[in-house]
Amino acid sequence: MSVDDNTPVLRGCIKLPLATDELLEVTAKAKDYAIMHGAAMRSKTNFSPDSLNFAPFVLVPSSFPRKEFEKAIALQPIINRLMHNVAHDEEFITTTLAETIKVDEFTANLFNIYRKVLAHGFTQRISLGMLRSDLMLESRCPELSPLLDSSAGGGDDDDVDADVEEQEQRRAKDAKAKTKTKANPAKVGGCTSSAYCCWKQVEINTIASGFGHLGPASKTIQSFVLRELGHAEKLQRMPKNDALAGLCDGMVKAWDIYAKPQAVILFIIEEVSYNICDQRFHEFYIRETYPHIKVLRRTLTEVHRDGKLGQHKELLLGSTEVAVIYFRAGYEPGHYPSQGEWDARYLMETSLAIKCPSIHYHLAGTKKVQQALAQPSVLERFINDPEEMKAVGKIFTGLYSLDDNEAGNANYEMALRTPEKFVLKPQREGGGNNVYGLDIPDALKRMSRVERSAWILMDLIHPPLSQGYMVRPGSAMPPQIVDMVSELGIFGVVIGDAEHIVHNYQAGHMLRTKLSTANEGGVAAGLGALDSPYLIDSDDEDGYY
Numbered sequence: 001m002s003v004d005d006n007t008p009v010l011r012g013c014i015k016l017p018l019a020t021d022e023l024l025e026v027t028a029k030a031k032d033y034a035i036m037h038g039a040a041m042r043s044k045t046n047f048s049p050d051s052l053n054f055a056p057f058v059l060v061p062s063s064f065p066r067k068e069f070e071k072a073i074a075l076q077p078i079i080n081r082l083m084h085n086v087a088h089d090e091e092f093i094t095t096t097l098a099e100t101i102k103v104d105e106f107t108a109n110l111f112n113i114y115r116k117v118l119a120h121g122f123t124q125r126i127s128l129g130m131l132r133s134d135l136m137l138e139s140r141c142p143e144l145s146p147l148l149d150s151s152a153g154g155g156d157d158d159d160v161d162a163d164v165e166e167q168e169q170r171r172a173k174d175a176k177a178k179t180k181t182k183a184n185p186a187k188v189g190g191c192t193s194s195a196y197c198c199w200k201q202v203e204i205n206t207i208a209s210g211f212g213h214l215g216p217a218s219k220t221i222q223s224f225v226l227r228e229l230g231h232a233e234k235l236q237r238m239p240k241n242d243a244l245a246g247l248c249d250g251m252v253k254a255w256d257i258y259a260k261p262q263a264v265i266l267f268i269i270e271e272v273s274y275n276i277c278d279q280r281f282h283e284f285y286i287r288e289t290y291p292h293i294k295v296l297r298r299t300l301t302e303v304h305r306d307g308k309l310g311q312h313k314e315l316l317l318g319s320t321e322v323a324v325i326y327f328r329a330g331y332e333p334g335h336y337p338s339q340g341e342w343d344a345r346y347l348m349e350t351s352l353a354i355k356c357p358s359i360h361y362h363l364a365g366t367k368k369v370q371q372a373l374a375q376p377s378v379l380e381r382f383i384n385d386p387e388e389m390k391a392v393g394k395i396f397t398g399l400y401s402l403d404d405n406e407a408g409n410a411n412y413e414m415a416l417r418t419p420e421k422f423v424l425k426p427q428r429e430g431g432g433n434n435v436y437g438l439d440i441p442d443a444l445k446r447m448s449r450v451e452r453s454a455w456i457l458m459d460l461i462h463p464p465l466s467q468g469y470m471v472r473p474g475s476a477m478p479p480q481i482v483d484m485v486s487e488l489g490i491f492g493v494v495i496g497d498a499e500h501i502v503h504n505y506q507a508g509h510m511l512r513t514k515l516s517t518a519n520e521g522g523v524a525a526g527l528g529a530l531d532s533p534y535l536i537d538s539d540d541e542d543g544y545y
């Protein structure tokens with residue numbers, strides 16, 4: 001929806017279309033390859049715990065600029081530290097969420113747990129953060145890419161009032177810019193490519209950051225496809241991705257810190273896990289690499305039934321002690337069908353187990369906190385180094401509060417005036433909760449002034465397009481070429497307490513790609529497809545890579 005006729009197109013990895021016979025054959029092979037390598041999910045429409053469907057995937061990797069990819073990778077440890085500092089700033093979390101928790105019951109419930117834990121003191125001071133910073137390339141950066149800035153329908157205030165002739169002139173100029181972008185990245189305003197100029201953070205996840213397995217698995221499928229198509233030489237442009245190992249090793253490092261050989265790692269799971277491969281492969285990796293460490297899977301309901309605290313506040317499930325809790329559930333209201341599940345969450349928070357995330361990390365990942373952090377004066381509080389401040393400051397797109405005060409009300413008016421520029425977000429995770437563009441005014445008008453403060457407003461990011469084949473279970477064969485946009489996620493692991501960080505590293509990546517017409521691209525939610533980056537350089541020769 002953030003795409004229009006003038007959206008630039010990134011050059012593809014190989015020349016398309018493929019001949020129909022070749023396409024049919026390689027797609028059929030790739031589907032089997034995906035199922036047989038665990039790039040799969042349980043069917044939602046035809047659920048059975050005994051079978052899997054392949055997860056939707058893009059046949060060949062989508063292009064992503066190497067420079068921007070490397071920038072994102074390099075920045076991750078700084079983002080890890082930022083989030084660690086935010087999570088440990090009681091005053092900041094409390095003030096930032098003060099208005100939100102008055103109206104958002106779910107965040108208020110999380111906050112109550114936080115408040116109670118604060119009152120009694122943290123039993124476990126160490127936290128395990130396994131974060132994923134999600135980002136999209138931005139193709140409309142006014143200061144860097146003036147040629148593309150004037151895209152028709154871009155929602156610029158001036159565009160609305162521009163007369164017809166002026167609009168025509170702009171359209172002609174834009175069309176020229178687009179052609180340039182497709183065939184030959186132009187040097188514009190110091191920015192080497194006009195298909196993108198930078199990337200912007202979509203959100204930061206601090207709980208249940210998925211795709212540690214499916215990220216690397218996507219590369220495996222697409223490498224297979226490229227080899228089958230006779231393009232083995234392209235594989236060198238697909239960056240290595242050790243996300244599964246990086247994340248699981250994080251859990252094991254936390255387990256080591258806990259230092260009790262008999263204690264286990266507990267995965268908190270939903271009643272039904274559709275995205276089962278992305279959890280089981282973590283478990284299997286730990287069991288195969290560290291056979292002395294046991295992994296349990298339990299729902300919040302089961303922890304409520306079987307969990308208790310031992311003498312030293314250790315978390316016991318029956319007689320089994322838990323060293324590390326990895327939450328793959330607990331991030332949305334549906335995961336807490338009764339007070340029992342909230343009690344279980346509180347029990348775990350007060351225990352000695354190391355939590356991923358602990359409650360303060362969970363709260364640090366709310367959209368409201370992201371919105372507050374986007375203000376430079378706030379960022380200063382958490383980052384000392386001016387260069388780092390500058391680098392992190394640049395990744396935020398416009399984020400606006402809708403609190404019931406002067407600034408919030410001005411932002412509300414702005415959203416009503418130019419809704420096509422924005423996305424409206426509540427304090428929720430897991431996809432499907434946001435309101436986009438022209439739907440925003442109705443949604444906002446239905447809320448009271450106070451209710452609005454549970455939401456934030458964000459500038460829409462306009463990623464460039466890529467073109468390729470999206471392969472979905474049950475869809476017509478052969479697949480058709482479609483316009484798509486991608487979202488890159490960079491994983492980070494950070495372990496420490498309020499005073500010290502003991503581990504901090506970047507832990508691989510994942511790429512999700514959706515149809516350019518879709519608002520959201522959750523793969524588990526059924527809208528996106530697995531993908532992996534094919535790194536392109538701005539000084540590459542014209543044509544396909």
Ligand code: ADP
Pocket residue numbers: 002134202203397423425428429430431432433434458459460461462487519520521522
């Ligand atoms: P959730 O916590 O539900 O995953 P996100 O903030 O990640 O919420 O939004 C869900 C999806 O909506 C993203 O994966 C992305 O596809 C789209 N989206 C979110 N924010 C923006 C934005 N500012 N511009 C364009 N698309 C966005």
Ligand code: MG
Pocket residue numbers: 134203430431
């Ligand atoms: Mg998201």
